Amino acid sequence: MKETKILMILAGICAKEIWPRIKSMKHIHSVYIIVDGDDDDQNKEYSKQEYEKVKGIFDRVDPIYGFLKRDTRHIEQDVLGISEIQRELGDYFKALSYHKKTLSIKQKILSPHDLSLATTYNNLGLANQSLGEFATALEFYEKSLNIKRKALSPTHIDFAVTYNNMGELHREMGKYAAALKYLEKGLQIRLKTCSPNDSSLAITYNNIGLIHREQGDYNQAISYFRKSLEIKEKTYTSNHPALAISYINIGEVHQLLGEFPEAISSYEKALEIQEKAYSINHPDLAITYNNLGIVHQLLGNYPIGLSFYQKALKIRQKSLPPNHPALATTYNNIGHVSQLMGDNNVALEYYQKTKNVQEKCLGPYHPSLAATFNNLGDIQRTLGNHKKALGLYEKSLEIKKKSLSPNHPTLSVAYNNIGVVHQAMQKHALALEYYKKALEIQQKNLPLDHPEVALSYYNIGTVHQSIKQYSIALENYEKALKIQEKILSPNHPDLAHIHNSTATAYFYLEKYQKALEHEQRAVDISTQSLSPDHPHLQTFKLHLQRIQSELEV
Structure with a gap:
């Protein structure tokens, strides 16, 4: 039996984590290290190491390929194992280029059904998914699965990796049922093959939590996020970026439940880790800045919220393609806070940017597009264009009904807004009907002191006031005020x-x-x-x- 020899390409956090251990690994043939060109401390740290298998320290991927091609001609091997971690540096374009070059090399020296190709197809799927190229990502994941199906048993752990990635992809596409199906397939494999504290289980629990969050099942979501965090705390160092992901996700559920101080606390824990671990333009920092912006906006701190959104936008414009969904999110949030500050022209500009991106990268019934139609309706309503607003709100409701469960909390937003327009058009009975639909959904899904519950009481009060039922109006206003004084600044x-x-x-x-x-x-x-x-x-x-x-x- 021939000896397997391994090439390793280390980058970012992975390099720091693995470096102390690799000297004892006998089968390591060559090590190439990618460093941040601006991180002098890190570069000095690696340059001090004496390890004969290190072939070079680089701040770019391209120079490695000459060495890599030369080395592959001299290695008799069964497996070419490459640790492909470029994505951790936050430059998705370079990551994609890297994986394409890796594929080119492997296709020249390996058979079409070699499992190492399945790994590269999987990584190409991840890179394209990060860039918002969902259809291309799905093609690569399918190629990876096809190779694995021919070479491995159905319960092999490698299937769990691809199932997890396909689940995440379908979640980003808004196809939650398909996403949950793939993630649960992966979970069943991992539960049979992994130890209870395996980091891959933490990833799977986290991703299942994301699906439950999108479906409005917040208690289930936070349960899975905490399972994930519990494993990570046992597995990783206290400043590992994986912990930041859990803090962000837990924070988002607190935010959705109207628990804003808890949300800020979780986001700040994540930010503290990320600012130590990442370069200043890493995309994950943009996620946390964006989330902090949302909470401050919800608390009425609009200038602070806007400043966080602008930080997020600056990073995303540098690191993502122009039609990436995350850019749409940031445009939307800048539009929303501008609207709240009374600048409707700026708001309309950014909402239109949001819609343009979403129509190019998401399907016609994606929940995010529904939210944008809703926001455009808000602006038209503010400008007094009630018929235009009603059409946009009804479009939003149509998308939500096709993509979400019948009692999903965001349906209540659509019902409330349609009620507002009917009320503005003096159709009080219709307005009251929609407000009560909204309140019914909220009372099933949200805490009784949630801001959206307060909004429904307020809206019901305004209808009764319009038809001169002042005592009933006052009763609803007082319910709304009691909630708002409890949760708002x-x-x-x-x-x-x-x-x-x-x-x-x-x-x-x-x-x-x-x-x-x-x-x-x-x-x-x-x-x-x-x-x-x-x-x-x-x-x-x-x-x-x-x-x-x-x-x-």
Whole structure:
């Protein structure tokens, strides 16, 4: 039996983790190290090492290929094992180039059914998936599976790797049922073949958690994320990027549940790890900046939220192709915070950018596209174009009904918004019908003190106010206010709106002193959270003057 010899290409975090161990590995033939050209400390660390099998330290992939081709001509081998970790450096274009060159070399020296080719096809799938090229990624994963089916038993651990990747791909494509099917196939294989604390189990639990999160099953999602984190804490060092992924995912569930302080805490733990582990333009940093932006936006800290979104956009424009879904996410978030700050023209510009990217890279019934139609509807509604807004909201609802479960929490957003437009068009019965549909879904899926529940109570209150049922309106406003005061910062703009509406109900009930208290609070909050010329602030001041006039009579 011939001796297997191995070439290793180490990069990024993987190099730091593996370096102390490889000297004792007898079958290592050659080691090539890729370093960050700007990381002088790391370069000095490697240059001090004395290990005769290191063939070179490089800050680019291309020079390695001359050495690699030369070495392969002198090795009698059964397996060419290459550790392909370029993706960890965050440069997906270089990663794709690297894997293509690796494939070219392997195709010249290996049979078409060699398992090493399956590994490279899998890595090409990952690289294309990272670039948003989902159809191409799926083709490479299928090629990898076809080789494995001919060479391995159905329960071999290598199948779990590809099943996991295909599951993640289908999740990104919005095909959640297919995604869960592949991930559960992979999980069953890993449970039979891996130790309880194997890092691959952590990855699988994490990815299953992502599916449950997308389907709106937040308790299941956080359960899987915590299973994943528990394994990682036993397996990795405390500053390993894999831990950051778990903190981000747990933070996102807290965010969806309206638990904002817990979300910020999780995101900041992730950011602390990532800033130590990655270069300043690594795509994973953009994810955390984006998430911190979302939470600060939800807390009403709009300028802080915008600054985090801009950090994320700067990284993504450098590291991703122009039609990548992550760019669409960032455009959307900048549009949303601009809208909340009253800059509708900027918001419309960024929402349109979002839609243009999504239509090119996602299917016609992807949930993210539904969200964009919803946001465009918001702008048209703000501009008073109610028929356009209604059409956009109905398009959003159509997509959600085809891609999500009947009681998914985001359906309530569509129902609420359709209700708002019907109300603006004086169709009060229809508005109330849609608001109640929204509240029914929320009460099944969300905590009773969730912000969306408060919004539904508020909207129901506004309909009753419109038809002069002021006592019922006040009852709903007080439910909304109780929730909002519990979960929002004292100067959140949404609190100003509910205080204004509560003041209006008291005004028509001729309880002017109570009306004055709430309207003054609306003005005080808006003065601190909005620009001096914001239309909402001006409206609240006019209402305050009207109440004061009644008290002076």
